[in-house]
Amino acid sequence: MVTVMTATAAKPSIDDIWRWLEAVPDPEIPVISVVDLGIVRDVSWEEDALVVTVTPTYSGCPATAVIALEIENALRDRGIENVTIKSRLSPAWTTRWISAAGREKLKSYGIAPPVEGAACAGALRLNDVTVSCPRCGSSDTECVSPFGSTPCKASYRCKACLEPFDYFKSF
């Protein structure tokens, strides 16, 4: 070996790493990244190890393991060998952490983004939320079922354009 990497050399900056993570898609809704989704809580160097702290969306979310693997792979592709994925439970993930860009991407993908403040957990008033149709924009919609194709979504129907659609539940 001729080249010796010193401890101080060539550690990518935290800003760069956040940018790279912005390109890692959520496995279930690939139009939105893990950063848009708000599940990456912290990125930091601990000596030579890069520690990425992730919080689960739902405790039983089957995508959690896949997300950790995809983050590791993406960083490995950038030449970071020593990656530790830490899971953090508290503060619990909330849809308020979904970025403005993420909300727009959800909408153009056909998923109504969460309506914040209206359906706080524990309020037990899911059916009172006004959700706009991501297709035609009408607010004349109805909840078909509070549980949709994945735990984070509810099934809705637009009464104006008659299309069914997914609503990303406020959580």
Added chain:
Amino acid sequence: MPQDALFDYVLRMGDNCLVLAQRVSVWCGHAPVLEEDIALANTALDLIGQTRLWLSYAGEIEGKGRSADDLAYLRDARAFRNCLLVEQPNGDFGQTLMRQFLFDAWHHFTLGALKNSADGRIAEIAEKAAKEVAYHLDRSGDLVIRLGDGTAESHNRMQAALDHLWPFAGELTTPDEVDEALTQKGVAADLAQVESQVSAYMEKTLAEATLSAPKDAPVRKGGKTGLHGEELGYILAEMQFLQRAYPGATW
């Protein structure tokens, strides 16, 4: 003794979720309508996720190196700490729904209290689970009202389910030594407080559903201390088969 009480308490939280999830997931592909099929599967999935959080912590408290999987797959019925309510058979859709509703109401108010537990791990698991359970109760409460105050057929089925399951619900809000020891330390949910919240919620919801809870029904209990009905044995036989037949199998 205090460490044992904590282990028991956390096992109870985890085993309730595990056994109910196992029951509910049997509906996958069989529910009366597609939306309900999906809702039941999602509810079971949430409960499995919560099971993993509770049982992992139980294993750490015990300190013998048992993982959540070890606790789920390699304990016998006598070592399970779930209440009798969650092991009751699915019956018809009304009975499954009523069982869920009675459990969700207790679960919701208990987790609300546990968010302020003096035990930090319990508090953070409760904070996470409470958000999911709020949606469970929202759904089961809504359906109990719609079916109770529905057709004569749906009303009769919901009333029969309530009559049958009500005595089992009492176990959840009846404190024993474990609850009392941990409530004094601010670790467990104060069941007297949970009971009054659950009763107020039940009274309001059942009235709206035009259903009436049995009066002076004796409480059917034992599960919290490991005394189960034979039903649990069948659940475990199916759930644990693979790990028992092929120890250590992974995929």
